[in-house]
Amino acid sequence: MAGRSIMGLFKEVDEAVEAADKLIENGMDDFEVLTGSPYPEGAFGEKVANHRLYVWPLVGAALGFSIAILVTAGTQLAYPVVTGGKPILALPPMFIIAYEGTMLGAILSTIIGVIFESRLPRAKMGLYDPRITEGYIGLVVVAPDGEEERVDALFKAANAADVKLEPLSA
Amino acid sequence: MQQRPTLTEIDINRDLLRPTLATPMWFYGLMMFLFLIVAGALGAFAWAINHGTGVYGLNRPVMWGFLLVNFVFWVGISHAGVMLSAILRLANAEWRRPATRAAEVLTVFALGTAALHPLFHLGRPWRIYWSMPPGYDFGRGIWPDIRSPFVWDPTAISTYLTSTALFVGLLLIPDIAVLRDRSSGMMQRVYSMMSLGWRGNTRQWKLQIIAGFLLSALILPVFVSVHSIVSWDFAVQIAVEGWNATIFAPYFVIGAVHSGVAGVITVLALLRWLFKWENYIRDDHFDALARLLIVVAVGWFYFFVIEFMMGFYPNEEPELSLRNLQLTEWPFNAAFIVFALTAFFIPVPLWLFRKVRRNVALMFWTTVMVNIGMWLERFLIIVPSLMRKQVLTFNWGSYNPSPIELILVGGSFAMVFLGVLTFVKFFPIIPLADAKEGAIMATEIRVGKVMVPAAYREE
Numbered sequence: 001m002a003g004r005s006i007m008g009l010f011k012e013v014d015e016a017v018e019a020a021d022k023l024i025e026n027g028m029d030d031f032e033v034l035t036g037s038p039y040p041e042g043a044f045g046e047k048v049a050n051h052r053l054y055v056w057p058l059v060g061a062a063l064g065f066s067i068a069i070l071v072t073a074g075t076q077l078a079y080p081v082v083t084g085g086k087p088i089l090a091l092p093p094m095f096i097i098a099y100e101g102t103m104l105g106a107i108l109s110t111i112i113g114v115i116f117e118s119r120l121p122r123a124k125m126g127l128y129d130p131r132i133t134e135g136y137i138g139l140v141v142v143a144p145d146g147e148e149e150r151v152d153a154l155f156k157a158a159n160a161a162d163v164k165l166e167p168l169s170a
Numbered sequence: 171m172q173q174r175p176t177l178t179e180i181d182i183n184r185d186l187l188r189p190t191l192a193t194p195m196w197f198y199g200l201m202m203f204l205f206l207i208v209a210g211a212l213g214a215f216a217w218a219i220n221h222g223t224g225v226y227g228l229n230r231p232v233m234w235g236f237l238l239v240n241f242v243f244w245v246g247i248s249h250a251g252v253m254l255s256a257i258l259r260l261a262n263a264e265w266r267r268p269a270t271r272a273a274e275v276l277t278v279f280a281l282g283t284a285a286l287h288p289l290f291h292l293g294r295p296w297r298i299y300w301s302m303p304p305g306y307d308f309g310r311g312i313w314p315d316i317r318s319p320f321v322w323d324p325t326a327i328s329t330y331l332t333s334t335a336l337f338v339g340l341l342l343i344p345d346i347a348v349l350r351d352r353s354s355g356m357m358q359r360v361y362s363m364m365s366l367g368w369r370g371n372t373r374q375w376k377l378q379i380i381a382g383f384l385l386s387a388l389i390l391p392v393f394v395s396v397h398s399i400v401s402w403d404f405a406v407q408i409a410v411e412g413w414n415a416t417i418f419a420p421y422f423v424i425g426a427v428h429s430g431v432a433g434v435i436t437v438l439a440l441l442r443w444l445f446k447w448e449n450y451i452r453d454d455h456f457d458a459l460a461r462l463l464i465v466v467a468v469g470w471f472y473f474f475v476i477e478f479m480m481g482f483y484p485n486e487e488p489e490l491s492l493r494n495l496q497l498t499e500w501p502f503n504a505a506f507i508v509f510a511l512t513a514f515f516i517p518v519p520l521w522l523f524r525k526v527r528r529n530v531a532l533m534f535w536t537t538v539m540v541n542i543g544m545w546l547e548r549f550l551i552i553v554p555s556l557m558r559k560q561v562l563t564f565n566w567g568s569y570n571p572s573p574i575e576l577i578l579v580g581g582s583f584a585m586v587f588l589g590v591l592t593f594v595k596f597f598p599i600i601p602l603a604d605a606k607e608g609a610i611m612a613t614e615i616r617v618g619k620v621m622v623p624a625a626y627r628e629e
Contacts, residue, residue, distance in 0.1 A: 033372050036370060051376070093318075103395075122367025126369070132369075133352075
């Protein structure tokens with residue numbers, strides 16, 4: 001068994017940092033920090049979150065461009081009226097629509113990418129406390145089997161305002 | 171020295187969520203008032219659908235009147251909204267915090283309202299899909315001409331509207347989570363669903379911040395393209411004097427920025443008065459925005475002068491007759507004087523004074539003035555040009571807006587304000603996370619005998 005999640009809730013940043021340091025000292029460096037506002041990355045000694053968000057707009061842009069070219073070229077080829085002796089495929093207006101399609105593709109895929117990379121949507125909230133959006137800081141760690149009491153004591157020693165243990169699943 | 175009050179996260183939640191969680195009674199009264207105006211405008215639109223476009227004051231050769239003027243005006247307002255938000259985010263300007271979402275929300279509702287105007291203008295609005303690539307009516311032999319700017323225009327506007335609305339929605343998720351934690355009953359369930367299970371972990375915050383920058387960078391080129399394309403609705407028409415100008419795209423873009431930044435300042439002043447947010451929308455925010463506006467206004471004025479002067483330069487009779495109409499014939503001469511005074515000559519010299527820039531009431535009225543001027547600018551571009559569209563004088567025409575058009579124009583203003591107020595009722599219009607981050611980062615340092623904010627631009 002992997003163990004149970006335990007959350008310490010701290011009022012002050014320094015208290016949360018102290019608790020995080022103790023978790024790292026005890027070999028539990030894979031913890032989650034929950035805050036109500038963005039803190040500089042690494043402020044609590046947490047692991048840096050890796051992501052591949054930058055790939056998303058590129059893929060979306062390529063897709064959007066291709067669809068826009070297909071739609072504009074297809075539209076003109078489907079109704080090939082020659083006007084003023086010009087070619088059927090009018091490139092300058094195709095570029096305008098392709099530009100919008102490219103940007104729309106990039107933006108839509110970035111938004112999907114942010115949601116996906118943020119691991120959202122989550123059906124279950126897991127360990128959480130509404131006080132986090134009031135300025136409290138939550139440290140969530142999966143305590144190894146039988147270590148729950150030690151983590152609890154460690155959080156309380158760092159002056160945790162509250163400690164919550166994940167309920168046992170049925 | 172700038173005064174920054176010390177605010178805790180509890181203070182920020184309480185103050186900025188007040189319109190949402192403890193909505194005052196006057197708020198509902200104001201919404202009802204605006205709703206009645208909007209309902210009147212929709213009634214006028216229904217009347218126009220029932221009786222046909224003959225109820226508008228349009229007639230040959232002036233087939234574009236107040237509705238198209240208003241369309242360009244609202245597209246313009248919408249553009250600077252996101253431009254302002256994007257530029258400030260990318261520049262990491264500390265004073266962006268209270269302005270970004272207001273600018274973005276104004277963009278969404280102004281653009282949505284603008285998008286309704288072509289519908290008002292159509293005799294058969296249900297056939298708007300004919301202008302959109304997926305909806306061409308091939309079955310009826312409708313020729314889908316992608317060479318027409320009326321195809322580029324809906325493509326660009328729908329791209330911009332979709333992008334901006336999603337941008338606002340994405341960056342709203344952390345604030346919806348705050349509402350989820352503060353509300354109860356049905357609204358709590360709705361906010362829970364909308365917050366997508368947001369917890370506020372490091373990964374989620376990191377991606378939110380990157381999303382703000384990345385999407386700003388992606389939306390900026392869209393913003394430039396959309397108002398360029400709106401200008402091409404006019405500029406690619408070689409038959410209309412005054413329209414076929416190569417300068418139109420940048421001239422329209424910078425004009426949009428001028429009116430839009432002014433619109434954002436107007437909205438910020440209103441929000442500060444209505445919700446007593448002096449601690450969040452401070453005098454130095456107005457000061458900084460006004461400085462930006464001086465630069466934009468001067469840039470816009472330069473383009474205006476060039477466009478106007480180059481019209482005279484060839485000394486051709488059709489162009490001269492148009493300029494003669496704009497400058498010397500009633501009521502266009504009066505409109506021109508009001509436009510020049512309100513869009514530039516009164517507000518810009520006033521903004522040079524620090525006391526004016528930091529006076530909210532003066533900033534409110536000068537920015538309202540700018541938008542009166544910018545509305546008239548669009549009117550002077552569109553209507554007189556069409557009145558002098560034909561070379562021979564017996565083909566010249568006139569235009570008088572009908573009451574239906576006036577109701578629709580008035581209704582559009584109520585629609586935008588109702589949209590912004592509806593947003594304020596359900597979501598925080600000043601980003602909570604941004605305000606909290608600003609409060610965390612604001613450290614004071616001692617310089618000599620005074621304490622100054624370290625994370626803040628000093629004057």
